[in-house]
Every structure is written in structure tokens, then in C-alpha cells.
Amino acid sequence: MSDCVEFDPGIGNLVLNLNDFVNNVYSQLMSFKTIHQKRARFKLYYSKIEKYIKNNIDFYTGCLIWAYYLSNTEEKTVINNPFLNLTDEQKEEYDFFMQVNFLENFFDSFERDMLYYTGIKYSIPVEWKNILSLYSEFIQLNDGFVNVNTTKDIKLPEKLKNAHISADINELVQNVIKSEDLGLFSSYYNFN
Numbered sequence: 001m002s003d004c005v006e007f008d009p010g011i012g013n014l015v016l017n018l019n020d021f022v023n024n025v026y027s028q029l030m031s032f033k034t035i036h037q038k039r040a041r042f043k044l045y046y047s048k049i050e051k052y053i054k055n056n057i058d059f060y061t062g063c064l065i066w067a068y069y070l071s072n073t074e075e076k077t078v079i080n081n082p083f084l085n086l087t088d089e090q091k092e093e094y095d096f097f098m099q100v101n102f103l104e105n106f107f108d109s110f111e112r113d114m115l116y117y118t119g120i121k122y123s124i125p126v127e128w129k130n131i132l133s134l135y136s137e138f139i140q141l142n143d144g145f146v147n148v149n150t151t152k153d154i155k156l157p158e159k160l161k162n163a164h165i166s167a168d169i170n171e172l173v174q175n176v177i178k179s180e181d182l183g184l185f186s187s188y189y190n191f192n
Helices: 018-031 035-071 088-093 098-118 126-141 169-179 182-188
Strands: 004-006 077-079
Touching: 018 035, 018 098, 035 098, 035 126, 035 169, 035 182, 098 126, 169 182
Parallel strands: 004 077
Antiparallel strands: none
16 A cells, blocks of 8 residues: 555546636627627537536535545655645745636626526526635645645645545546546535
8 A cells, every 4th residue: 555645636637727718708709799799609608618617616526525535544645746845936926716716706707697698597506606615715724735745734624524425535536537527526516
């Protein structure tokens, strides 16, 4: 049995870049002159935007599940943590909440834009908002992971600490990686 575990078991490769996709879609929208053209274009993309949002939420769920797994194992060295050896200057410049803040802010915009461009009253699922909030708390508790050397350095939010995840997490993670489907984490949205 190895005395090391990966910071990211391989799920980071499966997350879609929501920021770039959204910026591209909205740049296209702004290039059209009439509202009719903008509405038609938005209708082409809104389901794909939702897919990207869900993919990111599934990724954060996977990160939380992996952290839960690591913190409940015997002490091991965490390898390939990209935040561990940042210089003080890099730590000052790096925004550990950038992706989370973008998504959180985009939730409101997407709901408004769905109504404006499609006439559909849409609400981001509460479970997604809860995951994002829990993940944000997780980042904050761990100071952006800059000090995570071992599994015992991982701090979990109370809600996650008290979770009862019955699945074989290592097997679940391997299935996600093998199938390239972060959606397999979606049955764990509720950590109560």
C-alpha cells in the first residue's frame, strides 16, 4: 500500500472551462444587432451553458468527495498539489476563489438571461448552490490548499465532516475517470 495519494486523482481533466465558454457565447450575443438575433442565438446555447454549469458543480462535488475520502484515510503524503510550492508573491496574486465567484455570480445572470432571451423562468437548482457554497467554505478552510502536505492537513467543513458517504469512494472516482463522466458524482449533491 502506497504512502502517497494524488491531490487530484484525475477528475480535473474532465472539468469543462465554463468561463471561456460563457465569455465566447456572450461575445457572440453582443455581436448581433437585434434582440431577435440575440434571442435566437441564446436559445441555441442555453442548454449547453447549463451542461457546463452542471459539469463544474459535479467537479466540485467530486473534489469534496475526494477530500472526504483522503481525510478519512490513514495519514499519507499528498503528491502533485499545484498550490503547495507557490511563492509568497504567487499566493498574493492568485485568486483561489476566482472560478467559484465566477460561477456564483453567473447563477443570477443566467436566471435573468433565461427569462429575457427565452421567456422561461429558470432557477438554478438549490443543490448546485449548496455545493458551490460548501466548496467555497472548503477552499477557505484550507487556505487555498497551500499547506496541504498530508491527508491530515485537509480540513473539512462540518457539513462534509458529518456526511455519510456509503459508496467505495476510490472505486467511484475510478469509474468517473474511466467513463469520463463527472455526472456520476451527482447522486452525492446532498451531504446530509
